[in-house]
Amino acid sequence: MNSYQERPAPGGLSVALDCLWTRTVDEPAASQQRVVPDGCTDLIWSRETGALFVAGPDTAHQLATVRPGTLVGVRFRPGYGPAAFGVPAHALRDLRVPLGELWTPDAVGRLADGLASATDQSTVDDLLLDTMLARLRNTAPDPAVGALVSAAAGPIGVADLADRIGLSERQLHRRSLAAFGYGPKVLHRVLRFHRAVALARSGTPFADVAASTGYADQAHLSREVRALAGVPLGVLVS
Incomplete structure (x- = not known):
């Protein structure tokens, strides 16, 4: 069985964040999912592999390979993700980039270790939200x-x-x-x-x-x- 669930961002972050989401795939074989442009950027964590990566803004559809396991993501509203990731959006356009290419090893390590030790979805969500809030406080998005x-x-x-x-x-x-x-x-x-x-x-x-x-x-x-x-x-x- 495959499932996808979105959870709204809390009020204080809803200006910058669209939602948190979880996708779980139980089917043994990999499949393809059509991803279409929406102007958003996502930080995505794989529960099975521990990988953290960023999905940049797309200009056309992409066919993403979906493998068995669970992905958890934070979706930024258009224009807000680049401030948290520390690079201009055009550097991420149409790309899927390991977070380690954007953040320092210490910053990635702290987040990865915290996610790996989380015992429930609420703890995962809180850690992702706290991390993104801290990044946005340090580097404010373009006020325009x-x-x-x-x-x-x-x-x-x-x-x-x-x-x-x-x-x-x-x-x-x-x-x-x-x-x-x-x-x-x-x-x-x-x-x-x-x-x-x-x-x-x-x-x-x-x-x-x-x-x-x-x-x-x-x-x-x-x-x-x-x-x-x-x-x-x-x-x-x-």
């Missing part, structure tokens, strides 16, 4: 992240977006790459796609999904889903 996400979610041009946030277009592009791994146009595309998929999974008719998320029509939505997910929307949400 919230405004960038809000503005990029709508149908707005790059020049207007830069003007709304009070940056030059060059500054906007540079800070967007550092925070999200994408320039503002790609950020808008990914955020719109993510909203559309969430609506479709909730049962909203596809034509209504297209209209409410800013696509020109359902055909436009279908083309974008195929480009970013590699499969039709109906297959993706089934």
Whole structure:
């Protein structure tokens, strides 16, 4: 049996963190899972191997190999993970990177030892949350992240977006790459796609999904889903 569970981040961290999650695979053979862009970055721990690694922001779908065992993750909202990991987001784009390549051996060792000795899921969650909170306190995210996400979610041009946030277009592009791994146009595309998929999974008719998320029509939505997910929307949400 395979299971996946998400747990909301506590109130004080919900601005930066989307959720904690656990995926357990009991089937003996490895399988593949389709991962689609959402603008997020994840810190992931393997309970069986002790490996800690970071999943960076994706620009297109990836087929990840899923092996038997349990993975526990912390998912950062778009723009917040790079501050905790200590590198700009574009350095993680479309990559899965061992945490040891980003943090000092002592920092990775403390977290790995604590996770290995945890006796229950609550202790694992608390340790992950405390570690991420400490990292965010030491290196604050770009203060423009919230405004960038809000503005990029709508149908707005790059020049207007830069003007709304009070940056030059060059500054906007540079800070967007550092925070999200994408320039503002790609950020808008990914955020719109993510909203559309969430609506479709909730049962909203596809034509209504297209209209409410800013696509020109359902055909436009279908083309974008195929480009970013590699499969039709109906297959993706089934």
